[in-house]
Amino acid sequence: MDNYEAIQALHNSLPPFSPYVPASLLPSIALILLASTFTLAFYFSTLPKDTFPLRETAVASLASVLGGFGVVALFCSAGVNV
Amino acid sequence: MARRWWTLPLFLVSALAPSFSLAGPAFENTAIVRTIELGGSLVHVSTTYAVKALEPGQTTYQIALSKVERAKTSWLEAKVKGQTTPLKLSEDESSAEYLLSISLPKALAVNGTLNLVLETMQTHVTHPFPEQAAQNEPQLLKYETDLFTISPYTTLVQRTKIKSIAPNVISYTTPHDVDSFVRDGSVTRSGGTITYGPYHDIQTDTDFVAKHQQSVSVHYSFDYPVIEVETLRRTAEISHWGSNLNIEDKAHLHNAGPTLKGHFSRLEYQSQNFQRKQAPHILSDFTLHLPPGVTNAYFYDQNGNVSTSHLRTAPSIAKGSKAVQYSVLQLRPRYPVLGGWNYSYTIGFDTPLQDSVSYDAKNGVYMVGVPVLTPIPGTVVNDAEVKIILPEGATNVEFVSPFPEISNSMSTHISYLDTVGRPAVTFTYKDLTYKHTGIIYVSYQVPLSAHLKKALSVSAAFFSLFAFTFMARRVNLNLHKK
Numbered sequence: 001m002d003n004y005e006a007i008q009a010l011h012n013s014l015p016p017f018s019p020y021v022p023a024s025l026l027p028s029i030a031l032i033l034l035a036s037t038f039t040l041a042f043y044f045s046t047l048p049k050d051t052f053p054l055r056e057t058a059v060a061s062l063a064s065v066l067g068g069f070g071v072v073a074l075f076c077s078a079g080v081n082v
Numbered sequence: 083m084a085r086r087w088w089t090l091p092l093f094l095v096s097a098l099a100p101s102f103s104l105a106g107p108a109f110e111n112t113a114i115v116r117t118i119e120l121g122g123s124l125v126h127v128s129t130t131y132a133v134k135a136l137e138p139g140q141t142t143y144q145i146a147l148s149k150v151e152r153a154k155t156s157w158l159e160a161k162v163k164g165q166t167t168p169l170k171l172s173e174d175e176s177s178a179e180y181l182l183s184i185s186l187p188k189a190l191a192v193n194g195t196l197n198l199v200l201e202t203m204q205t206h207v208t209h210p211f212p213e214q215a216a217q218n219e220p221q222l223l224k225y226e227t228d229l230f231t232i233s234p235y236t237t238l239v240q241r242t243k244i245k246s247i248a249p250n251v252i253s254y255t256t257p258h259d260v261d262s263f264v265r266d267g268s269v270t271r272s273g274g275t276i277t278y279g280p281y282h283d284i285q286t287d288t289d290f291v292a293k294h295q296q297s298v299s300v301h302y303s304f305d306y307p308v309i310e311v312e313t314l315r316r317t318a319e320i321s322h323w324g325s326n327l328n329i330e331d332k333a334h335l336h337n338a339g340p341t342l343k344g345h346f347s348r349l350e351y352q353s354q355n356f357q358r359k360q361a362p363h364i365l366s367d368f369t370l371h372l373p374p375g376v377t378n379a380y381f382y383d384q385n386g387n388v389s390t391s392h393l394r395t396a397p398s399i400a401k402g403s404k405a406v407q408y409s410v411l412q413l414r415p416r417y418p419v420l421g422g423w424n425y426s427y428t429i430g431f432d433t434p435l436q437d438s439v440s441y442d443a444k445n446g447v448y449m450v451g452v453p454v455l456t457p458i459p460g461t462v463v464n465d466a467e468v469k470i471i472l473p474e475g476a477t478n479v480e481f482v483s484p485f486p487e488i489s490n491s492m493s494t495h496i497s498y499l500d501t502v503g504r505p506a507v508t509f510t511y512k513d514l515t516y517k518h519t520g521i522i523y524v525s526y527q528v529p530l531s532a533h534l535k536k537a538l539s540v541s542a543a544f545f546s547l548f549a550f551t552f553m554a555r556r557v558n559l560n561l562h563k564k
Contacts, residue, residue: 004484008521017325064548076324
């Protein structure tokens, strides 16, 4: 049981967990990121069809990354807490 | 081999020593008092041994428990009377009994005295008698125990006090053949307390046990419902993105009091409620004390949400500090649980992750503390399973349980937005009481890449949509050439 007591003391003395993004900001972040994803997706649909799809790939990648983080923030603010 | 001729025979004789139930006259019990507090599904036994050392330099004291009694005991603790730190104990099983060896805080000199207290919690030891009761009849339980407290040492005087909360004890057995040990009466009763003893000069070796040990039973009235939680499945899910620890308990309650005789009369139930004289074996509501800082509590059963609950939250406290105020959740099951009836429900709540998880920045190790159970007052949990679900990508998982578990295992749990699944640690326990509310500690490491993987897997799904659109725009579906 000494081992257990030592672990308990260690747990109590270490600093608490702090998230990368504070939980109270998550709904606002979700809104901003998903709004930008929507806007960029619309912009993607207006782009001309080039042979080298540089612009299309760039816009699509940016929109998906923002959408990915936005969906995670959305789930957490809805209470699912992934 | 050793020089002396008697070494081998001495070795053989000492190997036989553990089978003797008498440990030799190293101690003498000047008094043993065993106090049994009767409850419904739990019985709390506290035995005080006033010991005197007869030989110098004794560091271990042995307490004997019969096999039957040890099987009934689900929690043991030995302390010096008046102090709070428990003493180290180790158990040995011999053919006739269990011996607990207690390490004394410091060695006792000859004729040195000490008061030791052994506290135990017994479960499943009472049974309703009569086994059936109508809705307006009282609840009567029966408890049985051995008359004499056994010990490897001689006892100068011992007594057993059985205390019932309600003062009306229906009957109790009078011991027989104990005249050689008593000076006054062998049993006395005062209100709800029955005292067997004092019995003088007892040496509980095997002959004594065969000749004089007998079981005594007390038939008493108990004014609270006798509830057993047959199975409890606790799931603790950790989310680093949401900074949240969700704890969910799925419980199957069983009312182990006398089974209902006749049918359930709602009219009788309502009139009892109105007169505030509800029958003791009906469970209509119970209260749970949840950790402070609880949010989003839910209570549902197989039919759906149960709205008859009330939560009073307490403000969140820092990790590791002792809770002064708990959140109080009052629950009323969908129907009153009468004797022999069952009720299954699920409750859950969220707590902020910073109250339970610590982070060691130097090694990059997170440690979470999850309580084993939130006890329903006065109940026993027959079979409990605690599953702690760690974030996806957790590695180097180590864990420790506050008291020995039946088994532990690791598995993979798949949940929302998972790619490979989350590691989960599962512990199983049995016969838990309110004394078993320890905290399980699990340490793990999660790299930043595992956190990002979750968001990037959703990004990959979005990107596949964009890729599909990219190709779809370049496909010409016109039927006629323009």
